[in-house]
Structure formats: C-alpha cells, structure tokens
Amino acid sequence: xxxxxxxxxxxxxxxxxxxxxxxxxxxxxxxxxxxxxxxxxxxxxxxxxxxxxxxxxxxxxxxxxxxxxxxxxxxxxxxxxxxxxxxxxxxxxxxxxxxxxxxxxxxxxxxxxxxxxxxxxxxxxxxxx
Amino acid sequence: xxxxxxxxxxxxxxxxxxxxxxxxxxxxxxxxxxxxxxxxxxxxxxxxxxxxxxxxxxxxxxxxxxxxxxxxxxxxxxxxxxxxxxxxxxxxxxxxxxxxxxxxxxxxxxxxxxxxxxxxxxxxxxxxxxxxxxxxxxxxxxxxxxxxxxxxxxxxxxxxxxxxxxxxxxxxxxxxxxxxxxxxxxxxxx
Numbered sequence: 001x002x003x004x005x006x007x008x009x010x011x012x013x014x015x016x017x018x019x020x021x022x023x024x025x026x027x028x029x030x031x032x033x034x035x036x037x038x039x040x041x042x043x044x045x046x047x048x049x050x051x052x053x054x055x056x057x058x059x060x061x062x063x064x065x066x067x068x069x070x071x072x073x074x075x076x077x078x079x080x081x082x083x084x085x086x087x088x089x090x091x092x093x094x095x096x097x098x099x100x101x102x103x104x105x106x107x108x109x110x111x112x113x114x115x116x117x118x119x120x121x122x123x124x125x126x127x128x129x
Numbered sequence: 130x131x132x133x134x135x136x137x138x139x140x141x142x143x144x145x146x147x148x149x150x151x152x153x154x155x156x157x158x159x160x161x162x163x164x165x166x167x168x169x170x171x172x173x174x175x176x177x178x179x180x181x182x183x184x185x186x187x188x189x190x191x192x193x194x195x196x197x198x199x200x201x202x203x204x205x206x207x208x209x210x211x212x213x214x215x216x217x218x219x220x221x222x223x224x225x226x227x228x229x230x231x232x233x234x235x236x237x238x239x240x241x242x243x244x245x246x247x248x249x250x251x252x253x254x255x256x257x258x259x260x261x262x263x264x265x266x267x268x269x270x271x272x273x274x275x276x277x278x279x280x281x282x283x284x285x286x287x288x289x290x291x292x293x294x295x296x297x298x299x300x301x302x303x304x305x306x307x308x309x310x311x312x313x314x315x316x317x318x319x
Binding site: 013093102116 | 135136139142143146147149150155158159162165166169172173176177178179180181184185188189192193196197199200201203204205208209219223226227229230233234237238241242244246247248249250251252254255256258259260261262263264266267273274275276279280284287288291294295297298299301302305306308309
C-alpha cells in the first residue's frame with residue numbers, strides 16, 4: 001500500500017523511468033544500427049525530461065521575471081536545470097550528427113546496417129588478413 | 130503554469146517512442162521520432178520549461194528528423210530486426226540484455242523513492258543556488274528571462290564550452306564524410 005502511495009506522489013518520475021527503459025531497450029536489443037540510434041535519442045530525451053520534472057514547482061510560473069510576481073524564488077520554476085538542459089539538447093543533436101556520419105561510412109563500406117551481417121562481414125575481413 | 134496536460138503528453142510520448150522502435154520502415158521510424166520529440170517539447174512547456182521546449186521543438190523535432198531522413202536516403206530504408214532468430218548465442222545475449230534491463234529498471238525505481246515529491250516547492254534543489262539566481266537575475270543583468278541570464282551571464286563560460294563541442298562535432302562530421310569521398314575517388318574495394 002505504501003508502494004502505491006509512493007508511486008502516486010512520484011508519478012512523473014515513474015513515467016520518466018519507463019521512457020529511459022524504452023530507450024535502453026532500443027539500444028540493447030534492436031539489431032539495426034539506425035534503430036539503436038533512435039533508441040539513444042529516446043534515452044537522451046528521457047534524461048532531459050528527468051531534469052525538467054525536477055525543476056517543476058507546484059503553483060509556480062515560468063522562469064521569466066515579472067513585476068506582479070516580484071522576487072520570490074518559490075513563485076518561479078527552478079531555472080538552473082532548464083539552462084543545463086538547453087546545453088544538453090544541443091550536444092545531443094551534435095552526437096546524432098556524428099553518429100549518422102559514421103553510419104553512412106559503415107554502410108558505404110559493408111553495404112548493410114544490420115548488426116548480424118556486419119559481424120559476419122567483420123569476421124570475414126579478419127580471416128582475410 | 131499548470132501541469133494538467135502533462136500526463137496526456139507523457140502517455141503520447143511513451144506510445145510514440147514504442148511505435149518508433151517497433152516499425153520496420155526506417156523512414157516511418159524517423160517521422161515517429163520527430164513526433165516523439167515534438168510531444169516531449171510540449172511536455173517541457175507544460176512543465177514550465179518554455180526555453181527548453183522551444184529548443185527541443187527546433188533541434189530535436191526539426192534538425193534531428195532532417196538529419197535522419199537524409200541518412201536513410203543515403204543508406205537503406207528497411208530494417209530487418211530479428212533475422213537470425215534461431216542462433217543460440219543471440220538468444221542468450223537477448224536474455225542477458227533483458228535481465229539487465231529489468232535490473233536497471235528496478236534500481237531506478239528504488240532510487241526514485243529517495244527523491245523529493247513531484248512539484249515540491251521546497252525541494253533541496255530549489256533552495257540552494259537557484260533561489261539566489263531567481264532573486265538576483267533581474268537586478269544583475271536587467272533581462273527578464275532568468276534562463277537567458279543564467280546561460281549568457283552566470284554560466285557564459287559553459288556556453289562557450291558548448292560552442293566548442295558543437296564545433297568539434299561539425300569538424301568530425303566534415304572529416305568523416307571527406308574520407309568517404311576520398312575512398313570513392315580511389316575506386317571501390319579499397
């Protein structure tokens with residue numbers, strides 16, 4: 001019963017954990033490298049979401065100063081995670097770009113993006129040498 | 130801001146993520162990933178993070194989607210998940226990965242119990258650095274948007290570091306794609 005209570009109070013965290021697991025599932029179990037990359041993107045989105053969920057305050061406004069609200073910290077959302085996650089989104093797009101460049105190189109060389117076929121091709125390469 | 134719609138957006142994001150990993154057509158998967166990013170951007174806005182939502186809608190839903198579509202047209206469109214299902218090693222690997230996934234989920238849910246309540250205005254994270262930033266931002270920089278003050282004034286060296294990361298990534302992409310072109314000129318088989 002206590003468990004259920006905890007889940008109700010932390011429901012946003014629980015759903016974030018679910019998203020993290022979906023992303024991890026894509027990275028671990030999908031055989032196509034592009035699918036793995038999509039899983040990584042979902043994972044990154046979930047981590048960013050975790051920080052944004054942390055920054056949320058009940059009954060607070062967006063972190064933009066206004067005269068009506070004055071300078072009371074509890075009336076604005078926490079801006080520190082927001083700033084950090086702005087950086088994280090830009091970095092995640094940069095990593096996606098590098099990963100896609102690597103994938104297009106792999107496809108050019110081996111003609112496939114499936115993990116099994118790639119492993120067979122790599123083994124054949126090694127035996128040749 | 131109210132978080133009334135956030136539960137709906139959460140469910141939509143989870144469904145979009147699941148379907149995008151499930152479909153075999155990679156172009157559809159890329160479109161669904163864009164949809165996921167857009168729903169997550171709406172979720173950020175409904176949780177009060179307007180700057181992050183804007184950034185995610187432009188970069189996550191827009192730029193990532195375009196990059197993925199370009200890459201898919203350059204490679205192949207179909208994904209054949211589970212082709213070699215019968216082999217024994219892969220079945221064992223899948224089992225281990227599944228167990229690892231369950232383990233990670235259990236640890237994360239256990240750690241969740243120690244976090245402050247969702248939406249707690251006096252959580253430890255809200256009472257140490259951020260309160261001083263909120264109260265001092267307008268006085269220090271005369272800019273109403275507190276996140277802007279944080280990024281451009283309080284943490285501007287970090288933003289410079291971010292620029293260096295993006296520059297390095299662009300350089301890496303350029304060098305990788307250039308080596309690909311050079312291999313083309315040498316002829317196939319090298």
